[in-house]
Amino acid sequence: PHIVQFLGTSVDPETGLVSLCFEFMHAGSLDMLFRKKVPVSLGHATEMALDVARGMSYLHGRKPLPVIHRDLKPGNLMLTRAQRLKIGDFGLSKTLSVRNKMPQDLDQNFTMTGETGSYRYMAPEVFRHEFYGPAVDIYAASMIFYQLFSFQQPFYGLNPVDAAKLASVEALRPTISQGLMPPELSRVVRSMWDPNDQKRPTFLEIIELLEPIAAKYQEQEAKNEKNAGQCCVVS
Numbered sequence: 001p002h003i004v005q006f007l008g009t010s011v012d013p014e015t016g017l018v019s020l021c022f023e024f025m026h027a028g029s030l031d032m033l034f035r036k037k038v039p040v041s042l043g044h045a046t047e048m049a050l051d052v053a054r055g056m057s058y059l060h061g062r063k064p065l066p067v068i069h070r071d072l073k074p075g076n077l078m079l080t081r082a083q084r085l086k087i088g089d090f091g092l093s094k095t096l097s098v099r100n101k102m103p104q105d106l107d108q109n110f111t112m113t114g115e116t117g118s119y120r121y122m123a124p125e126v127f128r129h130e131f132y133g134p135a136v137d138i139y140a141a142s143m144i145f146y147q148l149f150s151f152q153q154p155f156y157g158l159n160p161v162d163a164a165k166l167a168s169v170e171a172l173r174p175t176i177s178q179g180l181m182p183p184e185l186s187r188v189v190r191s192m193w194d195p196n197d198q199k200r201p202t203f204l205e206i207i208e209l210l211e212p213i214a215a216k217y218q219e220q221e222a223k224n225e226k227n228a229g230q231c232c233v234v235s
Contacts, residue, residue, distance in 0.1 A: 002055030
């Protein structure tokens, strides 16, 4: 339910051109939402973050061969009419060569292309052309979550290539100033962009961290709406 559904293909008999058909995503992309500056509550933001984590957990846990996306960014996260996120655009995704069917046992002889994806969301190990695995998607998601929770573009004011270079060479990360986002969310984001890819949590662990946080925010927001409604009642 958190992946844009592939419906089929069509081949033009004269030109041989292949068209791909996917489900229609009524509300466009998360990037469009950010550009329109549509306000998003913390309850909704954490629920959208969970949509991403659940979809990516499915891909990383796929058996017998896991999939890494390699180009997670707001433009590739699509919104349904109900404002739920689905992961799309698998043009750069990769099915991994795995021993023992576990992501941590990636075959070291498996070739992965460096500088693949979008620079602003690119993991340092990808920029450095090092061997990498599923943790690159965790890093990309950290930048998306930063923007969801703070509504500020990661590395705002920096050229995307410069941002990737500084993140790689100097371990630069977006600033989380006091009050920008709740501490419990900043801890999750910071853990996801750890310079050591082995220390980043898995998406399954991220789901376990975010679910109680999202439930708490949604409960608070529901109470606030109820109280606001009661205050507006005229006898």
